[in-house]
Amino acid sequence: MSATNLPDAEALVSQLLEQLRPAVGPDTAFVGIRTGGAWLAERLHQELGIGVPLGILDVSFYRDDYDQRGLKPDVRPSEIPFEVEGRDIVLIDDVLYTGRTIRAAVNELFDYGRPARIRLAALVDRGGRELPVAAAFVGAVISLPGQESVNLERDAEGHFRLSVRRH
Amino acid sequence: MQTNPQLDKVGRLQHLLSIEGLPAAILTQILDTAASFVGVTEREVKKVPLLRGKAIFNLFFEPSTRTRTTFEIAAKRLSADVVNLNISTSSQTKGESLLDTIDNLSAMHADMFIVRHAQSGAPYLIARHLRPGIHVINAGDGRHAHPTQALLDMYTIRHFKKQFGGLRVAIVGDLLHSRVARSQIHALSILGVPEIRVIAPKTLLPAHVERLGVHVFHDMAEGLRDVDVVLMLRLQNERMQGALLPSAQEYFKYYGLTPDKLARARADAIVMHPGPMNRGVEIDSAVADGPQSVILPQVTFGIAVRMAVMSILAGS
Amino acid sequence: MKIHIKGGRLIDPRNGLDGVRDLYIAAGKVVGVGGTPAGFTPNRVIDASGLVVCPGLIDLSARLREPGFEHKATLESEVRAAIAGGVTSLACPPDTDPPLDEPGLVEMLKHKAKILNQAHVYPVGALSQGLKGERLTEMAELRDAGCIAYSHADAPITDTLVLMRALQYAATFGFSVWLRPEDAFLARNGVAHDGEVAARLGLAGIPVVAETVAVARILQLARVTGARVHLCRLSSAEGVSMVRDAKEQGLPVTCDVGINHVYLSEMDIGYFDSNARLIPPLRAARDRDALLQGLRDGAIDALCSDHTPVDDDAKQIPFGESEPGATGLELLLPLALKWAEESGASLLEALAKVTDAPGRIMGIDAGHLSPGATADICVFDPEAWWKVEPKALLSQGKNTPFLGLEVRGRTRWTLVGGHVVFEA
Numbered sequence: 001m002s003a004t005n006l007p008d009a010e011a012l013v014s015q016l017l018e019q020l021r022p023a024v025g026p027d028t029a030f031v032g033i034r035t036g037g038a039w040l041a042e043r044l045h046q047e048l049g050i051g052v053p054l055g056i057l058d059v060s061f062y063r064d065d066y067d068q069r070g071l072k073p074d075v076r077p078s079e080i081p082f083e084v085e086g087r088d089i090v091l092i093d094d095v096l097y098t099g100r101t102i103r104a105a106v107n108e109l110f111d112y113g114r115p116a117r118i119r120l121a122a123l124v125d126r127g128g129r130e131l132p133v134a135a136a137f138v139g140a141v142i143s144l145p146g147q148e149s150v151n152l153e154r155d156a157e158g159h160f161r162l163s164v165r166r167h
Numbered sequence: 168m169q170t171n172p173q174l175d176k177v178g179r180l181q182h183l184l185s186i187e188g189l190p191a192a193i194l195t196q197i198l199d200t201a202a203s204f205v206g207v208t209e210r211e212v213k214k215v216p217l218l219r220g221k222a223i224f225n226l227f228f229e230p231s232t233r234t235r236t237t238f239e240i241a242a243k244r245l246s247a248d249v250v251n252l253n254i255s256t257s258s259q260t261k262g263e264s265l266l267d268t269i270d271n272l273s274a275m276h277a278d279m280f281i282v283r284h285a286q287s288g289a290p291y292l293i294a295r296h297l298r299p300g301i302h303v304i305n306a307g308d309g310r311h312a313h314p315t316q317a318l319l320d321m322y323t324i325r326h327f328k329k330q331f332g333g334l335r336v337a338i339v340g341d342l343l344h345s346r347v348a349r350s351q352i353h354a355l356s357i358l359g360v361p362e363i364r365v366i367a368p369k370t371l372l373p374a375h376v377e378r379l380g381v382h383v384f385h386d387m388a389e390g391l392r393d394v395d396v397v398l399m400l401r402l403q404n405e406r407m408q409g410a411l412l413p414s415a416q417e418y419f420k421y422y423g424l425t426p427d428k429l430a431r432a433r434a435d436a437i438v439m440h441p442g443p444m445n446r447g448v449e450i451d452s453a454v455a456d457g458p459q460s461v462i463l464p465q466v467t468f469g470i471a472v473r474m475a476v477m478s479i480l481a482g483s
Numbered sequence: 484m485k486i487h488i489k490g491g492r493l494i495d496p497r498n499g500l501d502g503v504r505d506l507y508i509a510a511g512k513v514v515g516v517g518g519t520p521a522g523f524t525p526n527r528v529i530d531a532s533g534l535v536v537c538p539g540l541i542d543l544s545a546r547l548r549e550p551g552f553e554h555k556a557t558l559e560s561e562v563r564a565a566i567a568g569g570v571t572s573l574a575c576p577p578d579t580d581p582p583l584d585e586p587g588l589v590e591m592l593k594h595k596a597k598i599l600n601q602a603h604v605y606p607v608g609a610l611s612q613g614l615k616g617e618r619l620t621e622m623a624e625l626r627d628a629g630c631i632a633y634s635h636a637d638a639p640i641t642d643t644l645v646l647m648r649a650l651q652y653a654a655t656f657g658f659s660v661w662l663r664p665e666d667a668f669l670a671r672n673g674v675a676h677d678g679e680v681a682a683r684l685g686l687a688g689i690p691v692v693a694e695t696v697a698v699a700r701i702l703q704l705a706r707v708t709g710a711r712v713h714l715c716r717l718s719s720a721e722g723v724s725m726v727r728d729a730k731e732q733g734l735p736v737t738c739d740v741g742i743n744h745v746y747l748s749e750m751d752i753g754y755f756d757s758n759a760r761l762i763p764p765l766r767a768a769r770d771r772d773a774l775l776q777g778l779r780d781g782a783i784d785a786l787c788s789d790h791t792p793v794d795d796d797a798k799q800i801p802f803g804e805s806e807p808g809a810t811g812l813e814l815l816l817p818l819a820l821k822w823a824e825e826s827g828a829s830l831l832e833a834l835a836k837v838t839d840a841p842g843r844i845m846g847i848d849a850g851h852l853s854p855g856a857t858a859d860i861c862v863f864d865p866e867a868w869w870k871v872e873p874k875a876l877l878s879q880g881k882n883t884p885f886l887g888l889e890v891r892g893r894t895r896w897t898l899v900g901g902h903v904v905f906e907a
Contacts, residue, residue: 058203060203061203061207061215061216061217061478062215062216062217066217066481066482067482069482070179070479070482070483071200071217071478071479071482073196074199075199075200075203076199076202076203077202077203077205077206078203078206079206107216108215111210111211111212111214111215112210112211112212113211
């Protein structure tokens with residue numbers, strides 16, 4: 001997939017908003033996964049006027065590749081400013097790929113309490129799952145060769161853009 | 168001549184033996200990572216699974232309950248397995264050499280050793296002897312270094328003062344015998360604190376201490392003037408025996424931190440102490456329990472900082 | 484055995500010789516320097532072209548570790564190391580176990596060395612019984628047994644009156660007393676020079692004043708007792724300065740410095756390298772520079788190895804607990820040459836510091852190649868580089884701060900009493 005036929009990120013955001021709007025309630029909490037998922041969650045949280053304060057997860061301490069890659073240098077604290085126990089949570093990430101990040105995020109959330117439900121919202125699902133993880137809300141499904149990754153960018157005005165990087 | 172065993176060829180931290188020689192980026196990374204762990208310690212579930220399956224051995228050749236306990240708690244909160252060894256009571260007295268003890272323990276699949284020893288330099292000997300992949304954290308060696316204490320002190324300063332630039336910091340007390348002070352001086356210097364003062368009688372200062380980049384004061388009132396952070400050091404009773412000081416009373420009168428001496432510092436100055444405190448010797452209770460004291464938060468931060476150090480080492 | 488050493492650069496500091504000259508040996512003595520003696524038919528010819536021929540080196544301090552410390556080294560192994568290093572005469576300090584305070588022990592040591600028939604071993608007798616600093620030893624008896632001087636090794640003499648009496652007694656017989664200047668109280672518990680490095684590394688320091696206070700004490704006592712005093716192993720700039728002044732005032736005092744202290748400083752402790760744990764400690768760069776200068780201007784008379792073999796177990800422990808000392812017999816020659824190179828001194832001046840000067844200090848007729856002298860000779864390659872590593876050293880002591888470094892100067896032949904005792 002090249003830059004020319006990548007979906008427009010802003011359009012995908014609108015898609016997600018339409019899917020989420022009927023699916024959230026007054027006590028639903030949004031939790032974004034750093035970094036792209038946190039940006040996305042911020043936007044969705046604001047656009048939908050979610051009442052419960054936004055949660056941000058840094059999954060560095062829960063990743064399964066610590067032995068291979070160590071701790072990344074820019075770990076930041078997670079912030080979950082609401083009670084997780086019994087909560088309806090929408091977990092938000094920019095790109096869903098192997099599912100390992102989501103697994104780490106779910107494990108981390110459970111260390112805050114026992115949620116009533118966690119549903120996953122992803123801007124882009126690029127396939128290639130290595131764990132049994134599925135998103136309830138998806139902006140677009142795309143396919144990419146393994147050596148390429150798709151990333152979310154945010155400009156100074158807060159507009160989103162998708163880009164592809166080759167490794 | 169040996170190379171600095173703390174860093175590997177690409178500059179990653181392999182052991183934490185001393186603050187000296189570490190780049191600011193590594194110190195900052197430790198402090199930043201510690202901030203994340205502070206959040207964890209405030210949760211209901213205070214553990215993360217990061218070091219699950221790893222074996223951490225607390226090797227204390229010098230007894231200590233406080234430091235050992237903090238390391239143990241830190242390791243357990245990382246889900247590591249912890250083994251406590253008080254060597255002072257077992258194999259060393261049977262005459263087993265330090266390196267033989269290490270070899271025996273390494274054979275038990277240790278991933279990390281936390282070492283406290285009465286001799287300066289002992290952790291270096293151990294680190295040089297271990298095969299790559301086993302990490303050493305210095306929990307205090309003789310008079311030389313106590314890097315995790317200095318790091319938690321830096322974390323505390325950053326927490327309350329937000330940044331290191333523009334600060335005046337005073338270290339008060341027995342620097343001659345203090346591994347904490349040496350590590351603090353290096354950390355403050357590396358992190359860019361522009362003015363580091365030491366306040367002590369001449370008998371308690373090491374030779375050429377000013378070459379470490381500090382201003383020396385013998386008059387505490389002078390030394391504390393306009394200071395932002397006061398780091399107090401513990402005075403041990405033995406100092407009176409070594410003809411270094413005449414009495415605890417005279418020491419307290421001239422070098423003890425009392426409210427009136429603290430008043431010379433800035434109104435928002437913070438007071439720190441590595442503990443345990445000798446109330447009425449180096450610090451007055453009114454100050455230790457007063458509004459400017461941040462001695463209790465230091466303890467909480469200590470666990471998070473040690474979690475950060477272990478996480479960074481075990482992953483490298 | 485008639486030996487002709489031909490084509491070598493003959494350097495004899497005592498006689499001021501430095502040039503290509505042949506050397507002729509017969510019946511254990513030098514019989515000719517330069518021209519062939521009449522009727523001389525050699526049994527053996529040694530081709531020394533490209534090499535230096537000089538008097539066998541004389542080391543003012545080499546611990547052989549016998550009796551008492553045979554797990555560290557033995558007479559046999561260390562004498563073998565000596566001749567491999569071109570050292571043909573050495574003085575061994577009295578701090579054996581038991582200390583060399585009785586004629587019987589001294590005779591036994593001399594006897595053992597004689598049987599080996601390699602280097603000449605000159606015991607230095609204990610100045611006090613048991614090296615306790617309380618009662619005098621029978622210095623005259625010890626002289627008869629073979630002692631060439633008296634010392635207290637590294638043991639303190641805290642009672643100044645005892646020291647004065649010992650010097651007076653030695654002066655009665657004209658004996659020489661060798662003392663390492665260090666005040667026991669000021670040096671107490673110290674493990675490194677009390678300077679910047681010790682401050683940073685948290686090591687207990689031995690201040691310079693521990694040496695200067697002791698130098699002052701010794702010089703004053705030497706002055707009033709008239710004893711012949713030799714100061715061992717100076718380590719500080721102030722110490723050298725005091726000796727220089729005393730010499731200028733006419734006091735007949737001599738002194739030496741150890742090979743490690745002429746090059747290394749407190750910086751060489753690095754990350755707590757126990758190989759740098761020495762007595763006296765390695766001091767600051769300015770002290771080292773003063774020692775270098777002192778050798779140059781004659782304030783310091785001689786260079787010695789201070790050979791002290793230490794077993795590995797005693798070094799592979801934390802710095803403050805490790806045993807001080809370094810192996811040195813095989814490094815005396817290359818480090819003397821290195822001194823010449825770095826200070827701009829001539830090869831002759833450098834060799835004088837390890838042949839002529841120590842020979843005079845010991846009061847033995849050695850360290851020169853005058854006709855009729857005992858044929859103790861070192862033939863070495865001044866250009867040969869070699870790496871200081873355990874397998875290159877014959878001594879049982881493999882501990883030296885120079886480990887891993889390359890040095891220049893390797894002995895090819897050593898002759899003692901006209902016999903080839905070492906051949907590379």
